[in-house]
Amino acid sequence: MRIPCPYCGSRDIGEFVYRGDASPVRPAADGAEAAMFAYVYLRDNPMGRHEEHWYHTQGCRNWLVVTRDTLTHEIPSARLAAPLNAGDAV
């Protein structure tokens, strides 16, 4: 499996660390307990297209959001995660 890092180009999967499903969004700290439970524990776990976080440890050290097919491992796209999560950093 190779991941097309937007920064470094196509790189072997061994250079990356997986961090799981990118779709759950952390609920507000004062939100309902049920929402926090769903965020921490529940997953769609789809067979097919999956948006997921990969960290390019052995490369540019950027966090990526990679779209991958969990059945075929086809990776149609990968983008930097930072712009997506810019609001979270504060």
Next chain:
Amino acid sequence: MTRYSLFSLAAKAVSGHRGWQRAWRDAAPKAAYDVIIIGGGGHGLATAYYLAKVHGITNVALVEKGWIGGGNAGRNTTIIRSNYMLPGNEPFYEWSMKLWEGLEQELNYNAMVSQRGVLNLAHTDAQRDGYARRGNAMRLHGVEAELLDLDAVRRHAPFLNFDNARFPIKAGLLQGRGGTARHDAVNWGYARAASALGVDIIQNCAVTGFLTDAGGAITGVETSRGPIRAGKVGMSVAGHSSQVAAMADLRLPIESHALQAFVSEALKPIIPGVITFGAGHFYISQSDKGGLVFGGDIDGYNSYAQRGNMPTVEDVCEGGMALMPMIGRARLLRSWGGIMDMTMDGSPIIDHAPIPGLYLNAGWCYGGFKATPAAGWCFAHLLATDAPHETATAYRLDRFATGHLIDEKGQGAQPNLH
């Protein structure tokens, strides 16, 4: 069902082994059953068998999308053990071990259960202390465990790389009653015994949806061979629990991951029992045919592909070479992968689904083969009585919400534990 015995074997040998009956009926689906089990792995088959045998519920269909034992039940590295630490786990796995010990007589089938011992190696003082604690916890549950010092480990497995500068071997925890079993034979034995009691084993029949009544309760399944009604439906689909649960709009605390296994060419006996590396993740045994059977970590990313990738192959082989360099000369014959449910605490779920009529046996992670007899026993108990079996009360679905995790590793919400 004709009983297998030395006499039946001798009689058939004389006639050139012609005239053996098929081991189980190839059933076609009826319109309705008391109970439907989805998934013909070891767990589903054992559940069907114990429903019929222990609870007298014989109007049961086991529905399998491919062939029985084509999933993890026929892909695992066949290690059986009951060396757990937590009270939610240890009685369950010990119950499983007891069932393994009587399984062949129970099923009249040679499942090649071999109690050749499971040795977990410790490579630091802290790890040795951890194993001492685990061994003591096992003893408190009435399960024998032996902490081997360095000399005893040397006698047990003299070929290990004891003086590895990074991972010196300090001690080992031995469960003498652990070992291996022949995975295919376990499936076939349960299938044959369940079929003989009246269970319909229906292969090439994929569940594609659920039938529900006006109140939303589950009343059967849609399949590739038509609808089948049932009083109760139990799902036991290993790595595909999220997929089947989604058909009932249920989200689970589970991710599906690929685990690989490897087997070498056949060698003369060199590996005594099962040996596990405590500094990396590597476990090995030797099959009765002589192949070295080994594995390590999951590949680490969500997958339904039933095959793994090279970085994990490399990692597993590095673990093996660090622990027992002698195996480096053996040629690898085959490798394959299976898809497993990884739960967020590394422990399984045997519970009612939050939808009437639906029951869950899921989340078996790395270790569901050893659990096969007890998972079947406890799931059958739940299906028959609507109450959890006394050894499986902790395997609740709501434990993730209530905070009652069963986290043997003590590492928290991560779908990569065991």
